[in-house]
Amino acid sequence: MAVSSGVSAIRRVAIFGGTHGNELTGVFLVKHWLEHEGEITRSGMEVRPFIANPKAVEKCVRYVDTDLNRVFDNQSLRRPADIECAGPTGEHVPTIPHAQTNIQVHWFAQPSRLATVYMRKAVGKWLKLKLKGIEVGPQPQGVIRADILEKMRRMVIYALNFMQEFNEGSEFPPCSIEVFKVLEKTSYPRNENGELAAIIHENLQDQDWRALNPGDPMFITMDGKIIPYEGEHTVYPTFVNEAAYYEKNEAFFKTQKITLSAQSVRCKSI
């Protein structure tokens, strides 16, 4: 069986929480690991936790001036100077702009945000880093739920264990996994003054990742008028009624189910 052996060992890992200062799972875990490094220490790797946006964390707000999810578009990435100013590389992370080949995997420990995928992809391409994100939710802004925290903590620990086993020469067999791929965003209906004209229908509330079929209720107006989903195919909404997206006028993201396959993988240095 074909084995991909083109992947180098992973020697440096940065774990980021607090890219959004009111997403407290990552903030709380990173603060814990800063004081208790044993849980994330792995032989043969340097693993360091960071708070990505300390000013936003201090105020417990998503961001102070600029949403870090929104600064890494293609245009800004053509101006590397901006990255050093505004990026996830702020005052607590001085090494990243100069570490293009040293930091192999750059973990964001942050709840309930798919959008950071864009940032990670863009920054990763530019810095030649491998960027992986873990987002767990739903969880209200400014709250730490024990169940969400435990999932996030386990996933980071599994990932570190995976990297260590990979470095030590374990071969991981081929696998496939069902995932949800974002298709498009759905906006809130607005009236002529720009005010919300309808809200998420209660049949759709709390139904992230569940099928939304043509004709199913999507929004409801104050007059009780139901606005149905009029697409042709079943979709799987997520980020339904997400507080952070009202200002962006995004009611939810439509996704489709797809299956990803991976070939087997083994560290090339073994």
Add this chain to the structure above:
Amino acid sequence: MAVSSGVSAIRRVAIFGGTHGNELTGVFLVKHWLEHEGEITRSGMEVRPFIANPKAVEKCVRYVDTDLNRVFDNQSLRRPADIECAGPTGEHVPTIPHAQTNIQVHWFAQPSRLATVYMRKAVGKWLKLKLKGIEVGPQPQGVIRADILEKMRRMVIYALNFMQEFNEGSEFPPCSIEVFKVLEKTSYPRNENGELAAIIHENLQDQDWRALNPGDPMFITMDGKIIPYEGEHTVYPTFVNEAAYYEKNEAFFKTQKITLSAQSVRCKSI
């Protein structure tokens, strides 16, 4: 049967939403009623909706400089000038400071906050108004849930219908109702740096108004240590893991169940 007939007819009603700018049920309903007054119009009464803290509503934050729930303590109420500056009587509600006998009932349409009861009691005592609050939740900050909105809307409409029937001479029979009375607040455990040392245990999460018995888990530390409730009597927690109360270090409120009784009531002018 004894009938209380000492209560005057209710002629003016103010409905407030947005005392906290990120509690969107009241904001959304008041904005709707400002445009569609028919739903709250009742014969024989003047009913007016208001946004209580328009600056906080614009920014979608709880408050800008001062939490309106916290400005009406006994000390500030001895200085009436402060009320006009900082109170719920801000620029959109110029009539209240001068309307001590005119506004009979002053409704706050606002979700998920018991604490405003303090403000209402204090202001009501000072202004000689009748202040009633409706709070419905739980609902994350910055979100409108259709189910919560519908409950809030129905409760305000029932209250207006009640007032109209009362004004028209209906006699309401005696009744009793089971309620939860706040006993005390429970703080988060903190470490020597003032950081959270434990979070709400998952057995207590989402269990507002449910019995918490002596020995039941209350908090859990990152080391997995469970901190149980060590009181002598069963209590009923509410505001469990409320985002707005982290800054006040309040993990939840303990309440007890009590039964309130009301005698029959009829308008004295009939």
